[in-house]
Amino acid sequence: MKIVGLTGGIATGKSTVTNLIRQHGIPVIDCDEIAHLVTKKGKWVYKRIVRMFGSGFLKSDGEIDRERLGELVFKDAVARRKLNRATHPAVTLELAKQLLSHLLQCHSLVMVDMPLLVETGAYLLTWPRVLVKCDPETQVRRLVERDGCSKDLAQSKVAAQMPLEQKQKWCQYIIDNSGTRQSTEAQVKDTVWGLRKGLWWKSALQTPANIAVILIFAISGLVQR
Template identity: 55%
Template sequence: MKLVGLTGGIACGKSTVSKLLVQAGIPVLDADRIAHSVTEKGRWGYRRVVAAFGPTILRSDGEIDREALAALVFHDAQQRRRLNAATHPAVGAELARLALLAWLRCRPVLVVDMPLLFETGFARLTSPNVLVACSPAIQLQRLRERDGLAQAAAQARIAAQMPVEAKRRLAGVVLENDGTQQELRAQWVNGSEAAAQSS
């Protein structure tokens, strides 16, 4: 089974590519969804996050207040490292379980959609590693429009991630997403064919 990595900067269009893959019948493991799942109340990841940050990050129903936690970690690198240390073991275990299931079902290709593909070192397990990128100006504009953020808040969220230019140097395939969804789809098709021929 070929394990393909998919990543991108915030608001660069990674989720659009992920949806295109699912529409094409290609299985995708979404690391963000897995992280949300393993940190639901009562699960291992939930207990680790509460142990790391204390009960003040919980809502009245006992679930994690994800908006408050996101606001905390986006502005503090040390808090981001604490959150990653709390969640990554549980996410990794669930990814491994789901990848094993895909292998047992004889899936020829499995795509792992992971924002921190390079930062976590998971890229060593995937090939090719596909980056969805766009220009800084378009990234900022899309993020502000998508999340309704002021410019300073959007810039802070972008600055909290590894720069897209640094990711370009690590990626095996780069999809430039400054244009339309149709143009992005065409790049994915061409890149997939090139990857298949080189494998």
């Protein structure tokens, strides 16, 4: 099973790209969705976050107010590290479980959508890697439209992330999502063709490596927990 990493910056359109990739029959593991899953009310990560940040970051229904917490960790690097320490073990364990599930289902290819793929070093456990990018002006405009924030705040959020040019050095496929949907669809089609090339004989050879990757994610999650 080929474990492909996918990453990008804020508001570059990763969701659009992963939806198109799914339409080609490739399963996608979304680490943002995993993070939402493991922080739901009653989960042990939820309890850890409440202990760390207090009940002031809860909504009326008791769930974590992700918007307020997100604003805090954007401004406060110490709080951001605390949140990462609280959530990373559970996310890593769930990722290992989902990878194992796909391996047992004999999937030849699975994609892991991880915004911090390069920053966390997880890129070393995936090959090849796909970067979704767009030009800075489009990125800021989309962020303003999506979040209803000011242009200055949008620019600050983009600037706070690792530059896409730096991430690009670690990626083998680049999808530029600055243009039309038709352009993006064509790039996704070409990328999928490249990813599937030679899968029929490589999949069996990659199984031992897959097991090693799953064990690394699982052990990492257990140790940090």
